[in-house]
Amino acid sequence: ELPPSHFPAARAAAVALGYLRYLRGGPGRGLQLRELRRARRQDIDDVGHKYYLELELEDVLDKDRTVSCTAEVLYHLGSKSSAPDVQVTVQGELRSTEEADQEFYNRIRSLEEELVAENIPDSHGNVPPELEPIHLLAWAASGYVIWQNSTENTKFHLAQVKHVKQVKRSDEDLQFDYVVLLHEMVSQEVLPWEVRLLWHPRRGARVSR
Amino acid sequence: MRLPVLLAALVAVATCTETFVGHQVLRIVPQSDEELQKVQELQDLEHLQLDFWLAPRGLGLPVDIRVPFPSVQAVKAHLEASGVSYSIMIEDVQALLDEEQMEMLRSSRQLPLDTNTFNYEAYHTIDEIYSFMDLLVAENPNLVSKLEIGRSTENRPLYVLKFSTGGTNRPAIWIDTGIHSREWVTQASGVWFAKKIVQDHANNEGVASILETMDIFLEIVTNPDGFAFTQTKNRLWRKTRSKHSGSICVGVDPNRNWDAGFGEAGASGNPCTETYHGPYPNSEPEVKSIVDFVKSHGNIKAFVSIHSYSQLLLYPYGYTNTPVPDQQELHEVSAKAVAALSSLYGTKYKYGSIITTIYRASGGTIDWTYNQGIKYSFTFELRDTGRYGFLLPAKQIVPTAEETWLALKVIMEHARDNMY
Numbered sequence: 001e002l003p004p005s006h007f008p009a010a011r012a013a014a015v016a017l018g019y020l021r022y023l024r025g026g027p028g029r030g031l032q033l034r035e036l037r038r039a040r041r042q043d044i045d046d047v048g049h050k051y052y053l054e055l056e057l058e059d060v061l062d063k064d065r066t067v068s069c070t071a072e073v074l075y076h077l078g079s080k081s082s083a084p085d086v087q088v089t090v091q092g093e094l095r096s097t098e099e100a101d102q103e104f105y106n107r108i109r110s111l112e113e114e115l116v117a118e119n120i121p122d123s124h125g126n127v128p129p130e131l132e133p134i135h136l137l138a139w140a141a142s143g144y145v146i147w148q149n150s151t152e153n154t155k156f157h158l159a160q161v162k163h164v165k166q167v168k169r170s171d172e173d174l175q176f177d178y179v180v181l182l183h184e185m186v187s188q189e190v191l192p193w194e195v196r197l198l199w200h201p202r203r204g205a206r207v208s209r
Numbered sequence: 210m211r212l213p214v215l216l217a218a219l220v221a222v223a224t225c226t227e228t229f230v231g232h233q234v235l236r237i238v239p240q241s242d243e244e245l246q247k248v249q250e251l252q253d254l255e256h257l258q259l260d261f262w263l264a265p266r267g268l269g270l271p272v273d274i275r276v277p278f279p280s281v282q283a284v285k286a287h288l289e290a291s292g293v294s295y296s297i298m299i300e301d302v303q304a305l306l307d308e309e310q311m312e313m314l315r316s317s318r319q320l321p322l323d324t325n326t327f328n329y330e331a332y333h334t335i336d337e338i339y340s341f342m343d344l345l346v347a348e349n350p351n352l353v354s355k356l357e358i359g360r361s362t363e364n365r366p367l368y369v370l371k372f373s374t375g376g377t378n379r380p381a382i383w384i385d386t387g388i389h390s391r392e393w394v395t396q397a398s399g400v401w402f403a404k405k406i407v408q409d410h411a412n413n414e415g416v417a418s419i420l421e422t423m424d425i426f427l428e429i430v431t432n433p434d435g436f437a438f439t440q441t442k443n444r445l446w447r448k449t450r451s452k453h454s455g456s457i458c459v460g461v462d463p464n465r466n467w468d469a470g471f472g473e474a475g476a477s478g479n480p481c482t483e484t485y486h487g488p489y490p491n492s493e494p495e496v497k498s499i500v501d502f503v504k505s506h507g508n509i510k511a512f513v514s515i516h517s518y519s520q521l522l523l524y525p526y527g528y529t530n531t532p533v534p535d536q537q538e539l540h541e542v543s544a545k546a547v548a549a550l551s552s553l554y555g556t557k558y559k560y561g562s563i564i565t566t567i568y569r570a571s572g573g574t575i576d577w578t579y580n581q582g583i584k585y586s587f588t589f590e591l592r593d594t595g596r597y598g599f600l601l602p603a604k605q606i607v608p609t610a611e612e613t614w615l616a617l618k619v620i621m622e623h624a625r626d627n628m629y
Contacts, residue, residue, distance in 0.1 A: 005559040007567055014595075032596060035557065060596065123393075123444045124332050125602030157595035159445060181445065183598055185519075186568050188462070188483035190445045192263075192271060 002039040002051075008152065009039030012051035015150045016071035019086040020057075021143030022205060027133030028100030030060040037068075048077040049152060060136075062095050075152050083148040101201040104133045108166065108174055115166040115176075134164055134176070140205040141197040142180045155185035162192060173198040175208075229302035231278030234262065237288070237295045238271050247291045248272050252457055257284060262443065264458055264481050275302060306441065324348060329401050329610075331603050332393055334440055335365070335433055341400055342368060342429070349407050352420075358428075359498025362451040365433040367498050372406050372425040380628060381424040382511045382621050385499070388463050388574070389447045390435025392517040394591050394601045394609055399429035399515070401610035402617070419621050423510070426502075432463055432495050445599060447483050449493050456480035461487035464516075466496045469576035470528025475569035486572045503581065511585035511624040512578040513617065518598050519567065519590035520558045522547050522616065525579040527563030527570035535584055536562070542585070542623050546616035553612040556592065563588065585624045589613060 002009045013036045021031055037054040044050055053071045067090060074085040108115065120135050121127045127135050142158040150156060163179040178195045196208040239245040248265050251257070257280040263273035276284050288295050299305055320340050321327040327341055346353045352372055359367045373379065386399030406425060409415030416425070430436055434450035448460030458481035465476035468490035472478070476486035491497040503509055524539040526532075533539065543560035550558055563570055567590075575586035592601055592609045601609070 003565075005561050006565050030596075033594070121597060121600045121602070123439075123600065125597050125600045125605070157598050159598050160600060183445075187477075188447060190483075 002041055004036040004039055007155070008041065009036055009051065009053065011150070011152060011155045012039070012073040012075075013053055013055060013071070014155050014157070015073050015084055015147055016053060016055065016086055016088055017057075018143040018146030018150070018156070020069070020071075020088050020090075021139050022141075022147060022207070023088070024090075024094060025136060025140035025143060025205060026097055026101055026199065027104040027137050028061065028097030029094065030136045030139055031057050031094075032060055034058045034066050044074075046077065048075050050074045057090075059095055065095065067092055067094060075150075084150055086147060098201070100133075105174065105201050111166070114168055115164070117164050118162065120161040120164070135161060137176060137197060137199060137205065138164065138178055138180055140199075141176070141178050141195040141207060142182060142193070144205075144207040145180070145182065145193050145195055153186055157183050157185070159183040159190055173200050173203070229275075229277075229306060231281070232275055232299075232302040233278075233281055233297055234273055234275050234299035234302060235284070235288075235295045236271050236273050236298045237293060239265065239268055239293070241268070244291075244293045247288070247293050251284070251287070259284070261457055266481065273298060275299075324404055324407075327400075327404075329397075329404065330607055332397055332606070333400070335430060335437055338396065338400060338430055339366075339368065342370060342403070345370070345403055345407060349410075352407060352410055353403075356426075358502045359494050361432070361434045361495055362449060362493070363434045363437075365437070367428070367433070367495060368430070369426050369428045369502070370403055372410075372420060372427070374410075374420045376422075376424075378506070378508050379422065379424045380508050380510045380624075381426055381506065382419075382513070382624060383426045383428075383503070383509050384513045384515065384617065385428040385431045385574075386515045387429060387436060388431040388495070388514060389516055390432045390439045391445050391447050391599045392591075393439070393599065394517050394606060395515045396430055396436065397603075397606040398591065398610040398613060399427060401607060402614060403427055403429065405610075405614055416618060416621065419618075419625050423621070423625055425621075426509075428499070431499075434495075435460070448485065449495055451487075451493060453480065453488050453492070458485075461485050461493050463493050463496050464514075464574055465570065465572040466490060466493045467500070467572050467574055467577035469573060469580055470526075470571035473528055473571040475528055475564075475571035484570075490572065500577075503578065503583075509578075509583055510628065511587075511620055512575060512583045513587045513589065513620060514574045515589045515591065515613075517591040517601065518593055518595070520556065520592060520594050521566055521590040522550075522558055522560040523563045523566055523575075523588040523590070524561075525563065525573075525576045525586055527568075527573045528576055530564055532562065533579060539585070539587075542620060543587070545623075546587075546619040549619050550612045550616040553615060554608055556612055558616075584629060585620060587620060589616070 035056040040052040042050045051073045055069050056066050058066045069090045071088045076082045138161045146156040159181040165177045167175040169175050176197045182191045198206045198208050258277050260275040265272045324344050346355050354371045356369045357366050387396035410417050438446045448462050462484045465486040471490045477484045522543045547558040547560050575588050579586040
């Protein structure tokens, strides 16, 4: 059993959140951790450390509701190149974003010029409302990067979207090439990452290599 | 090539400003050892006056270089001749700076006329904050005075506001904000705290009773060089701006530079990292000036150093797992302070020792102050928990300051009621 106020549980929770943002995030949904309720750690010989977490989440666009979920995060022993295994089970339903997603999709598809933006949020924390969906998609994109690159000795947050460029495609996906700045809490470094994100209202988000 | 450089230098001297017209920021991502070496060679060519925003660290890691206009052609030629590909991240640095300046001016930014019309709901420049301090002193000369405790690496004054109703060397409370320059909500909260202290005293409520027997010292811009850098060049700069011999990288982490477990695990010996502890303890004037002040004052009873983000209230130690002797008391005070903080807007904080709650960190401020005998040594990490992180929207400044103040009052009152 781990105290939720101690950092090992908090780091595992950040990984679970990154994973979930990648899986379920979108232009109309921004999942945040409201509270880490419980945490347990299991040391598995020759395999690694497995964390069992009980989390309470909220959607930044719908803060009156919360959703509970459980997560398992397995950090593999000794390996630097292997992403943690994550499983998340959401209890109950996340608010539907079908309408907002479709609206966003149509808006971007109908743009004459490809969307380009920088510094989201800006130095003063501002995000223009029309760029909030792009900001939330960056959470999904950086969620993938965070999940893939986390260890028990790191805790990543998205610090800022430095640059984003839409790339028009001949298929039905939207493509956004992001440069995100990730803040790593333990080393305090701010690391730029390039991430290419594909998104479709029904197929969701995918990071493209 | 020489004449433009000379002219530019003359113009700069004449106008006392440095201009970045035509400067470009190039990005190189070395893909091979040869490429990495070519880039590293550039570091030795001092006459090019290159400014590495991201120093060469290894293969596949970006190198960002600000190239002054006179050197642009030469650098590009060097790279192209060596087959090293680059991209232009910023076509004209001055254009970007001009844009930023305009944006800052646009948001109703003038030097304040008095502390009642000062906009506490916005982020301010150093000049505006220093101007605020002078106004506060001028408006309340019997309560507030401004002390200069030293100068930063770039020779900016380090100012501390002293709030005192009299006495001689009364037991005191110290609060600092902005030691890490990118944590903008902290300097902004410090400004609010200063005004709040004055208001409480005028209305004979809140901390007025504390001021009957204790003094309060408040350093708002604890790292002015870093703060200036966040306003002009890199919003996410954390450290000081010192240059120590033997490295092209700039800056020391002022929260790893104190003489408590200095250089042990929990800080970095690499000058190019964000937690670089510096060449020796108190190498940074921003740190040394506080050390000298604390030692010569000799009667500080509570010391609070304010950071963001994560929503945590922390007590020592960070450099060792050994709990402090006063662990239980500090834990209880923290619980009370956090409850008071939450009572206002429901903001949730966690609390505990540094090493159990966030990470091992050596050479930290409150580890040193605690070891000096200042029992009530605390660090705050203010809002938020990562949604905006360092880039907290300005409209959250006042709510953050208000709730944090309730926690600070708990700590101050406890210190007053448990004098040692």
